[in-house]
Amino acid sequence: MSQEVSQLLSLITSSVKAIEDEFAASGVSAIPSLNSTDTHPLDLKPLKPVRDQLRILEGACAQLCATLAPPVCTVTDRVSNAIFDRTCLEVVVSCKIADLLKDKPDGMHIDQLGKAAGIEPGKSEQIMRYLATSHIFAEVKEGVFSNNRLSIQLLEETPTYAYVQFRVDQTNRAACTLLETLLDPVRGPSYEGKDAAICKAYNWPEGWFDWHAQTEEGRKEAELFGRVMTAFDYAVAVQAVVTDYPWRDLAPGSTICDIGSGHGTVAVEIAKAHPGLKLILQDMPTLLKYAEESFWPKECPCALQEQKVEFIPIDFFTEAPAAGCDIYFLKGILHDWSDELCVKILKNIRKVMRPNSKVLINEHLLLPATALPTPLSSPNSAPAPLLSNTGAGRLRLYSLDVSLLTLLNSRERFLQEFVTIAQQASLKFKSTWDAGDTYILEFVVA
Numbered sequence: 001m002s003q004e005v006s007q008l009l010s011l012i013t014s015s016v017k018a019i020e021d022e023f024a025a026s027g028v029s030a031i032p033s034l035n036s037t038d039t040h041p042l043d044l045k046p047l048k049p050v051r052d053q054l055r056i057l058e059g060a061c062a063q064l065c066a067t068l069a070p071p072v073c074t075v076t077d078r079v080s081n082a083i084f085d086r087t088c089l090e091v092v093v094s095c096k097i098a099d100l101l102k103d104k105p106d107g108m109h110i111d112q113l114g115k116a117a118g119i120e121p122g123k124s125e126q127i128m129r130y131l132a133t134s135h136i137f138a139e140v141k142e143g144v145f146s147n148n149r150l151s152i153q154l155l156e157e158t159p160t161y162a163y164v165q166f167r168v169d170q171t172n173r174a175a176c177t178l179l180e181t182l183l184d185p186v187r188g189p190s191y192e193g194k195d196a197a198i199c200k201a202y203n204w205p206e207g208w209f210d211w212h213a214q215t216e217e218g219r220k221e222a223e224l225f226g227r228v229m230t231a232f233d234y235a236v237a238v239q240a241v242v243t244d245y246p247w248r249d250l251a252p253g254s255t256i257c258d259i260g261s262g263h264g265t266v267a268v269e270i271a272k273a274h275p276g277l278k279l280i281l282q283d284m285p286t287l288l289k290y291a292e293e294s295f296w297p298k299e300c301p302c303a304l305q306e307q308k309v310e311f312i313p314i315d316f317f318t319e320a321p322a323a324g325c326d327i328y329f330l331k332g333i334l335h336d337w338s339d340e341l342c343v344k345i346l347k348n349i350r351k352v353m354r355p356n357s358k359v360l361i362n363e364h365l366l367l368p369a370t371a372l373p374t375p376l377s378s379p380n381s382a383p384a385p386l387l388s389n390t391g392a393g394r395l396r397l398y399s400l401d402v403s404l405l406t407l408l409n410s411r412e413r414f415l416q417e418f419v420t421i422a423q424q425a426s427l428k429f430k431s432t433w434d435a436g437d438t439y440i441l442e443f444v445v446a
C-alpha cells in the first residue's frame with residue numbers, strides 16, 4: 001500500500017471513530033440508518049469536533065477514491081452526475097415526490113407513485129432508481145420506493161425544498177451562461193453585479209439584488225431567497241455562530257445590529273439563547289416584512305412580545321445603520337460585493353459606532369487547493385496528505401464561490417483581504433472565531 005493511501009485510510013478510520021464517540025456522548029448514541037426517516041439531535045446542531053472530523057472524513061474519502069479509481073471514470077462520472085443529480089432533483093421537487101411518500105413507511109409501488117406524480121411509471125422508475133442509488137430515497141424492494149433520511153429534506157415544508165428549487169431553476173439557468181459571460185468582451189473583465197451571468201441569462205439591466213428590490217417578481221423571489229438562506233445556514237452549521245462566539249459575555253441589554261439580516265436565521269437563535277440581548281434586524285423592506293409577520297412570530301414570539309427585536313429597513317450603501325449598537329453583525333454580506341462597495345458598507349457602519357462597538361464579519365475564508373501543509377498562521381488546518389483546504393471536506397465553500405461569481409460577479413475572500421478592506425474603513429482586526437464552516441472576524445475602531 002502506498003504511504004498516501006495508508007495515510008488516507010488511517011484518517012478515515014480515526015475520523016469515523018471520533019464521530020461515533022460524539023454520537024455516543026450526545027445522549028442518543030444510535031446512529032440512524034440512512035434508510036430510516038429518523039432524525040438525530042446532531043443533524044441540525046453538529047458539535048465542533050463532529051464538524052471538524054466530518055470534513056476530514058469527506059476530504060479523505062474523496063481523495064482516496066480519486067487516487068484509486070481509473071481517472072477516466074472519475075472525470076466522466078463527475079460531469080454526468082452533476083447534470084443528472086440536478087435534473088432528477090428538479091423532477092422530484094417539482095412533482096413533490098417526497099410529499100407523496102410522506103407517512104408511507106412501506107413505500108409506494110412505482111406504478112402508483114408515477115401515476116400520482118403525473119409521470120409515466122417506467123420513466124419515474126428511472127429517475128427514482130438513479131436517486132436511490134445515490135442514497136436520496138430508498139428502494140425498499142424492487143420497484144417500491146420510500147422516503148429516507150435524505151429525501152425528507154425534500155418535503156415542501158422544509159427550507160431545503162426552497163434551496164433545491166432555487167438552485168435547479170434560477171442558479172442553473174444563470175450557470176448555463178457562465179462560459180459565454182466569462183468570454184464576453186464587456187462582462188468578462190467586469191466585477192460589477194450588473195455584468196454577472198444571471199443578468200445576461202435573464203436580460204436584466206441591473207444586478208440580482210436590484211432585481212429583488214425593484215420588480216414585483218423579484219420581491220416574490222426575495223421572499224423565497226430568505227428560505228434558501230435558512231437551508232444554507234443549516235448546511236454550514238450556522239448554530240456554531242451562536243454557540244462558539246462569546247455572546248454571553250455581553251452585558252444584559254446590549255444591542256446587536258444584524259445588517260443584511262434576511263429573516264434573521266442567526267439573530268433568532270441568538271435571541272433564544274440570550275434573551276437579555278436586544279436585536280435590530282436591517283435589510284430590504286420585503287425581507288423584513290416576512291421576518292416580522294411570519295418568521296419571528298413562529299420562531300421566537302417572546303422576543304416580539306418583550307420588544308427585544310426591531311425591524312428597520314436599510315439600504316446599506318446609502319444609509320448608516322442604527323447608531324451606537326454594541327455589535328454590528330454582517331453575515332454573508334461582504335462576499336456579495338466588490339472591495340469598493342464593501343468599504344462603502346463598512347464606512348456607513350463606522351460612522352455610527354461608539355468607541356467600544358465591535359464589527360463582526362461572518363464569512364467563509366478561502367485557502368488555496370495546494371497539497372502543501374497549511375501555514376501555521378491560517379485559521380484552517382488539514383492533516384497530510386489532504387489538500388490544505390481539505391478538498392471535498394470544504395467543497396461547499398468553493399461551489400458557493402462559483403455561485404457568487406455566477407449570480408453577483410463577486411467572490412469569497414482570504415483572511416488578509418478582509419483585514420485590508422476593513423482598514424480602508426478605519427477598522428482594526430482583533431481576532432478570529434471558528435464558527436462551523438464559517439469564521440467570525442472581530443474588528444474594532446482603529
Ligand SMILES: C[S@@+](CC[C@H](N)C(=O)[O-])C[C@H]1O[C@@H](n2cnc3c(N)ncnc32)[C@H](O)[C@@H]1O
Pocket residue numbers: 209229230233259260261262263264265266282283284287314315316317330331332333336
Ligand atoms: C446572502 S444574504 C445574507 C442574509 C443573512 N445575513 C444570512 O446570512 O442568512 C444577503 C442579504 O443582503 C440583503 N441586501 C442586499 N442588498 C442590500 C442593500 N442594498 N441594503 C440592505 N440589504 C441588502 C439581501 O436582501 C439579503 O438578505
